[in-house]
Amino acid sequence: MNEVTKRRILSVACILGFFVLWEVLCLAFHISDIVLPRPSQVIATLWARFPAIWPHALQTLTTTLVGFGFGILIGIALGALIGSSKLAYDVAYPLLVGFSSIPKVAVVPIFVLWFGSGTVPAVLTAMIMCIFPIVVNVATGLAATEPELQDVMKTLRATKFEILWNVGLPRTMPYFFASLKVAATLAFVGTVISETVASNRGIGNLMMIASSSFDVPLVFAGLFILAFLGVGLYVIFSLIEGRVTGWAVRSDNFAAGG
Numbered sequence: 001m002n003e004v005t006k007r008r009i010l011s012v013a014c015i016l017g018f019f020v021l022w023e024v025l026c027l028a029f030h031i032s033d034i035v036l037p038r039p040s041q042v043i044a045t046l047w048a049r050f051p052a053i054w055p056h057a058l059q060t061l062t063t064t065l066v067g068f069g070f071g072i073l074i075g076i077a078l079g080a081l082i083g084s085s086k087l088a089y090d091v092a093y094p095l096l097v098g099f100s101s102i103p104k105v106a107v108v109p110i111f112v113l114w115f116g117s118g119t120v121p122a123v124l125t126a127m128i129m130c131i132f133p134i135v136v137n138v139a140t141g142l143a144a145t146e147p148e149l150q151d152v153m154k155t156l157r158a159t160k161f162e163i164l165w166n167v168g169l170p171r172t173m174p175y176f177f178a179s180l181k182v183a184a185t186l187a188f189v190g191t192v193i194s195e196t197v198a199s200n201r202g203i204g205n206l207m208m209i210a211s212s213s214f215d216v217p218l219v220f221a222g223l224f225i226l227a228f229l230g231v232g233l234y235v236i237f238s239l240i241e242g243r244v245t246g247w248a249v250r251s252d253n254f255a256a257g258g
């Protein structure tokens with residue numbers, strides 16, 4: 001059995017152990033399901049109410065992916081601009097930091113005022129949640145590009161765009177995929193925030209309705225679905241990252257010996 005298999009088995013065992021401990025503690029201390037439902041109760045709720053939960057989960061996933069897609073496009077464009085221009089860095093970066101410091105729940109009512117309640121505010125909230133980490137990582141990756149590579153391209157009479165396309169962006173890929181794995185989870189947070197405030201569909205809305213009726217197992221069922229969707233996106237981007245940026249990933253042998 002190699003080290004990778006052992007590590008995966010240990011990871012699965014730790015996750016299962018967490019839920020087993022949760023179940024045992026709830027039984028041992030007679031914790032009411034109104035306070036903290038057992039994992040078995042949450043799974044039973046998911047199984048029994050899945051036909052009603054599924055449309056909400058699909059709505060949240062679709063909204064998040066659309067907002068995430070727009071966030072990627074805008075984040076790459078801004079990151080490339082900021083990372084390749086000192087003037088853009090001095091002008092745009094402070095604005096981005098200031099905007100990212102604003103609690104996004106305070107922005108949702110503005111989106112509702114402009115676009116009405118529903119899907120659009122959720123898409124926009126998911127988008128703005130994930131832009132900042134993408135911009136920062138893309139700009140950092142461009143700034144970390146070796147000057148020697150740029151000098152070689154300049155001697156070949158490459159334009160600034162050609163240097164950016166052939167040298168800067170490929171060297172930025174490890175930073176970019178690292179930001180995607182963070183931004184994916186933030187996009188779900190943005191969607192749920194908007195759904196709890198200004199939507200009649202989605203997991204956020206489902207959880208609000210369930211909490212108002214003290215249906216705590218259903219609330220936790222919504223949390224489980226969000227966690228599953230977030231982990232799913234994380235795994236997908238990790239697999240794509242391994243394919244695209246395998247040259248930048250430290251090998252297991254090196255990690256073990258370091």
